[in-house]
Amino acid sequence: MFNKFRKGHKPLSTEYTKEEVLQHPIPEHVAIIMDGNGRWAKKRSLPRIAGHYEGMQVVRKITRFANELGIKVLTLYAFSTENWKRPKQEVDYLMKLPEQFLTTFLPELIEENVNVRVIGNRDQLPEHTRRAVEKAMEETKHNTGLILNFALNYGSRRELTYAMQEIAKQVAKGQLAPEEITEDVIASYLMTKDLKDPDLLIRTSGEIRLSNFMLWQLAYTEFWFTDVLWPDFTEQHLLQAVAEFQQRGRRFGGV
Numbered sequence: 001m002f003n004k005f006r007k008g009h010k011p012l013s014t015e016y017t018k019e020e021v022l023q024h025p026i027p028e029h030v031a032i033i034m035d036g037n038g039r040w041a042k043k044r045s046l047p048r049i050a051g052h053y054e055g056m057q058v059v060r061k062i063t064r065f066a067n068e069l070g071i072k073v074l075t076l077y078a079f080s081t082e083n084w085k086r087p088k089q090e091v092d093y094l095m096k097l098p099e100q101f102l103t104t105f106l107p108e109l110i111e112e113n114v115n116v117r118v119i120g121n122r123d124q125l126p127e128h129t130r131r132a133v134e135k136a137m138e139e140t141k142h143n144t145g146l147i148l149n150f151a152l153n154y155g156s157r158r159e160l161t162y163a164m165q166e167i168a169k170q171v172a173k174g175q176l177a178p179e180e181i182t183e184d185v186i187a188s189y190l191m192t193k194d195l196k197d198p199d200l201l202i203r204t205s206g207e208i209r210l211s212n213f214m215l216w217q218l219a220y221t222e223f224w225f226t227d228v229l230w231p232d233f234t235e236q237h238l239l240q241a242v243a244e245f246q247q248r249g250r251r252f253g254g255v
């Protein structure tokens with residue numbers, strides 16, 4: 001209580017240990033908007049792509065730790081449908097990261113029983129990127145450990161639009177009555193159909209918005225925002241997010 005604040009006015013947040021956090025229920029599905037890679041690089045007078053590279057190393061580190069904590073699904077927003085508007089050379093570099101990540105880390109992810117998945121439109125990806133992610137999905141599809149789910153060329157409105165088109169086709173064919181369109185039916189047309197909704201959403205880098213990420217799936221999710229830039233994100237930050245999640249009462253609109 002008395003030392004909750006430093007001499008200045010920066011809140012001194014509590015450090016948590018893994019053991020402490022493991023004494024309470026762990027969120028099953030954690031989703032992360034990994035923002036701040038470009039800003040991290042700019043602060044160091046490095047090109048933006050250096051920030052993306054560093055961010056990729058943090059993905060590996062946090063994946064390992066999430067698995068250790070017993071998190072079942074980790075969804076990472078790697079590339080949005082809006083990210084194509086960035087300079088071509090940055091997009092070209094970003095499209096090499098899935099391969100680079102998988103070339104470096106797939107053997108150890110397999111060793112750790114990780115199941116790699118991708119949500120998003122793969123058809124618009126460069127051939128080399130699509131092949132790398134499809135190979136990883138194929139090689140890990142029977143793994144029963146952490147589901148490492150990358151949102152790659154993902155946009156939530158695009159996902160919902162596509163779902164509505166598919167449902168409308170069923171209705172037009174007379175195979176589905178409008179009254180039969182339930183929440184469960186809609187969820188079954190989304191790219192996350194095999195996953196439970198996220199329990200916890202983390203966004204780094206101080207932006208307090210969703211940026212077209214999992215709009216349907218985040219309806220009851222707890223949000224945790226931090227000013228920390230993604231390349232500076234550590235295991236301790238994840239522990240902090242999970243610990244605060246554990247302290248919040250979740251009532252699903254009930255009492």
Ligand code: V07
Nearest residue numbers: 034052055056078079094097098101133150
């Ligand atoms: C990307 C690194 C993390 C920070 C955010 C932007 C840059 C890992 C992947 C990836 C994607 C699919 C896959 C395996 C790895 C990735 C992109 C960007 C486009 F199957 N990191 N990372 N993909 N960054």
